[in-house]
Amino acid sequence: MTDGTPAPSERPRSRRAVLAGTAGLAVATSGCVRQVRTVVNREAVDQLSVTIVTLPADGDREGIRLAREVAAVLEAVGVDVSIDMRSNEEFLRAVLINHEFDLYVGRHPGSTDPDFLYEALHSVYAEESGWQNPFGYANLQLDDLLEAQRRADGEEREAILAELLEELAREQPFAPICVPEEHRFVRTDRFDGWGEAHPSTRLGYLDLEPGDDVDRLRTAHTDARISENLNPLTAEYRDYEPFLELVYDSLATERDGEIEPWLAEDWAYDDGTLRVRLREDCRFHDDEPLDSGDVEFTYRLLQDSELGGGESSSPPPRYRGLAAAVEAIDVDGDLDLEFELEAGEAVAERVLTVPILPEHVWSERAAPATVRGVSVAQGATEAVTTDNVPPIGSGPFRFGSRTEREHVTLERFDDHFTRREGVDLPEASVEELRVGIDPRSTSAIELVNTDGADITSAILETYVLDDLEPAQETMSLESPSWTFYHLGFNTRRAPFANARFRRAVAGLLDKDWLVDDVFHGYAEPTATPVTEEWTPEGLAWNGEDPATPFFGSDGDLDVEAAREAFEDAGFSYDDGALRVRR
Amino acid sequence: MLVQVLLQLAVVVSLLTLAGIAVVVGRYRLRDTRREWASRLRAATPITVVLAVVLLANSVARQVVPDLSWMIGWNLTWAIYDLEGQFILWLQSFETPALTAFFSFVYIYGYVFLLVFPVVAYFALSNTRPLRELLTAYTLNYVLGLVLYTFVIAYGPRNMMPELVDALMYDTYPRYQHLTRQVNRNTNVFPSLHTSLAATVGVLAYQTREVYPRWAIVAVPLAISVAISTMYLGIHWAIDVVAGIVLAYVCVKLAGVLVGRWAISDRFDVGNPLSRLR
Structure with missing residues (x-):
């Protein structure tokens, strides 16, 4: 100048x-x-302009409605908003892998145990891709609590978790909105035993009692991704579908929040050491034997998908938190393993729930994926990018066939340990399990009604629930829910790095009203992302949000009060627009 | 379920076409057709082959296009919504069960009839030019439509405002979703190919109104109904429909030029095709 x-x-x-x-x-x-x-040279302070990433109604009817409600309240307080709708896998790719978002609205798979928060929020994961800390959130105090709850058990752990959840509610790295009810629609004339185990887990599809001459279980699934990719490590294609759990065994399995032996016959925990014994003579679907080497390999792969071949480690985008608890594994013969864990018993058992992968198939996949002429991001190994068809697991069902966007058909694996005499575990009771892809809840319900399917395996959208008409051969099946809708902030980007700002945004959400309006009442508003069992008293819903009370009532935002909250947080208005330095 | 829906569709469209032949085409043209069908078929063969190839390629490309589109990543949904916002809501405020039934029928059966019948009707003319123009225009619609679909990602109104814009047809008649999802991906709404193909038929029907006055009377309102149905049912935005009409106009004009220039077996030396049609 x-x-x-x-x-x-x-x-x-x-x-x-x-x-x-x-x-x-x-x-x-x-x-x-x-x-x-x-x-x-003073940079101009412009109106805050944000993009909310979410799914279209075909992917998540409630999600887009929530996103539009969030957009409306943000516009009311002077923010310029646009909504970016993406398909299922593009949504997860933007949020989890590339972190291309300001805000997103979606469903978190959650867990029956609050340890999933370790993965979701620990600051060492802020730079990684996957379910590990997509928010880019970093808080040393919270890190300490996340680590402490892992090591603790019983009441001590409960106390730490209560403190942790309070801190979380204060900081709002994401704003939990509600826990939607899980309903499915099933046919009762062909199978008995629905709902004895949760239908979003493997057990829900085992041990069903088929009627005479019934040897085929047919599901109507509203999400096509399972027909496109069968890789348990690809984050974009996985959420709460149970079918890969039927193809891949894990050492332990979860039933009603409890961890039970599965591929492991037995285990003993003692002060950070977990001694595990595998069942004898287990085989993968390609007839290769499954031994402790495969188990050790799996955990190594989950810690670094390049198996030490890269410059620094590249953990896959799923199971990161659980794999991180493993310090070392000692293999003792074909059947025995000793895990050194940075975890108390509660979390140690959870570590056993990851899918066991065959070393002879996956060891070659540790190399970086290649696309001719394109430079590939670090960590994009074959292991996390392959569509993994056919999947070779050791589970009670083996892959049969698939047609993209039409079906995946699984066949019973007759050599599975659950079919042995003397093993008292639920087993595959049918020869074939066909996952038929059906685009909408309404047509999936019609398929069950017309005997074209036995269950709508994906969670039904809430808007169809009022019109569900169970007949003599059909019934509505409700299961406990731990998934939750939330508003995720990208704390890497201003002004979402500022907890005061996030709290002010959380205060714009009338969760009670959203539950009634968007979910037709089939959801519970929530201030904390864990199940009721783990919710500390101070964060229990009491008619209003105990952490970030709504600025207004009955869905009507008190715009003056809300704008004042943003001003109190240090932001300013000019001509009705919220100005933010970015 | 898909087979059942397809069968139903085939039966209904066949019946409508038979009725159309009786009312629109008439006995004399049928008699001539019996005599001349071989030569007419020869004249229309090249473009029919091209159309068949394009349709085949289209069905293959539809598998790849969505992935390509996401890599290009030109997502227009919000821009469209911002621009026209409430129009679809206004249109749906006229909703009655009778209208929903009517427009659902038009969207599925009326549309297929609208596309099939002129092929039959123009085949019944001694002059093969309208037939060739029609098939050329269809081909262009699919080719240009696919190019636009590759570049533009846009979700329809029912995906943006599910609570306001009822996906009327899919919730009232869920079985139709089995049919339409064979043809359409939900990101392919710009432009409306339903509208562009219907408008193509409509414009050509208007051009041939002197030969087939009754067809023009049926086709033009039906084409307009198809365009409205796509918006009324919450499948397309008004902007998609406008783009569809523009695409139709371009395709008809281009088809006119192309058929004039590359007429392989145009034995009828006609300045104005309409003058010799009868």
Whole structure:
């Protein structure tokens, strides 16, 4: 800006008046230019403009409605908002892998145990891709609590978790909105035993009692992704569908929040050491034996999908938190393993729930994926990018066939340990399990009604629930729910790095009203992302949000109060627009 | 369920077409057709082959296009919503069960009839030019439509405002979703190919109104109904429909030029095709 003007320190030495005059002018302008510079070089503070990423109604009917409600309240407080709808896998790719969002609205898979928060929020994961800390949130105090709850058990753990959840409610790295009810629609004339185990877990599809001459279980699934990709490590294609659990065994399995032996016959925990014994003579679907080497390999792969081949480790986008609890694994013969864990018994058992992968298939997948002529991001190994068809697991069902966007058919694996005498575990009771893809809840229900399917395996959208008409051969099946809707903040981007700002945004949400309006009452508003069992008293819902009370009532936002909250948080308004430095 | 829906569709469209032949085409043209069908078929073969190839390629490309589109990543949904916002809501405020039934029928059966019948009707003319123009225009619609679908990602109103814009047809008649999802991906709404193909038929029907006055009377209102149905049912935005009409106009004009230039077996030397049609 000062180019072409003599430097202000230059003194007029010449006797010529013209020169002196020029210099005098220069001295006079220099002050002015400096002032201009100070004014102009202050970066303009613009209206805050944000994009909310979410799914379209075909992918998540409640999600887009919530996103539009969030957009409406943000616009009311002077934010410029646009909504970016993406398909299921593109949504997760944007949020989990590439972190391309300001805000997102979606469903978190949650868990029956609050330890999932370790993965979701620990600051060391802020740079990684996957379900591990998509928010980019970093808080040392919370890190300490997350680590402490892992190591603790019983009442001590409960106390730490209560403190942790209070801190979480104060900080709002994401704003939990509600826990939707899980309903499915099933046919009762062909199978008995629905709902004895949760239908979003493997057990829900085992041990069903088929009627005479019934050897095929048919599901109507409203999410096509299972027909496109069968890789348990690809985050974009997985959420709460149970079918890969039927193909891949894990050492332990969860029933009603309790961890029970599965592929492991037995285990013993003692002060950070978990001794596990596998069942004998287990085989993968390609007839290769499954031994402790595969187990050890699996956990190694889950810690680094390049198996030490990269410059630094590249953990896959799923199971990160659980795999991180493993310090070391000692293999003792074909069947025995000793896990050194940074975890108390409660979390240690959870560690056993990851899918066991065959080393002979996956060891080659540790190399970086290649696309000719394209530079590939670090950590994008074959292991996390392959669509993994056919999947080779050791589970009670093996892969049969698939047609993209139409079906995946699984066949019973007759050599599975659950079919042995003396093993008292639920087993595959049918020869074939066909997951039929059906685009909408309404047509999936019609399929069950017309005997084209036995269960709507994906969670039904709430808007169809009022019209569900169970007949003699059909019934509505409700199961406990731990998934939750939330508003996620990208705390890497201003102003969402600021907890005061996030709290003010959380206060714009009338969760009670949203539950009635968007979910037709089939959800519970919530202030905390854990199940009721773990909710500390201070955060229990008491008619209003105990953590971030709504600025207004009955869905009507008190705009004045809300704007004041943003001003109190240090932000300013100009001409009705919220101005934010970015 | 898909088979059942397809069968129903085939039966209904066949009946409508038979009725159309009786009312629109008439006995004399049928008699001539019996005599001349071989030569007419020869004239229409090249473009029919091209159309068949395009349709086949289209069905393959539809598998790849969504992935490509996401890589290009030109998502227009919010821009469209911002621009026209409430129009679809206004249109749906006229909702009655009778209208929903009517427009659902038009969207599925009326549309297919509208596309099939002119092929039959123009085949019944001694002059093969309208037939060739029609098939060329269809081909262009599919080719240009696919190009636009590749570049533009847009979700329809029912995906943006599920509570306001009822996906009327899919919830009232869920079975139709089995049919339409074979043809359409939910990100392919810009432009409305339903509208552009219907408008193509409509414009051509208007051009041939002197030969087939009754067809023009049926086709033009039906084409307009198809366009309205896509919006009324919450499948397309008004902007998609406008884009569809523009696409139809371009395709008809282009088809006129192309058929004039590359007429392989145009034995009828006609300045104005309409003058010699009868």
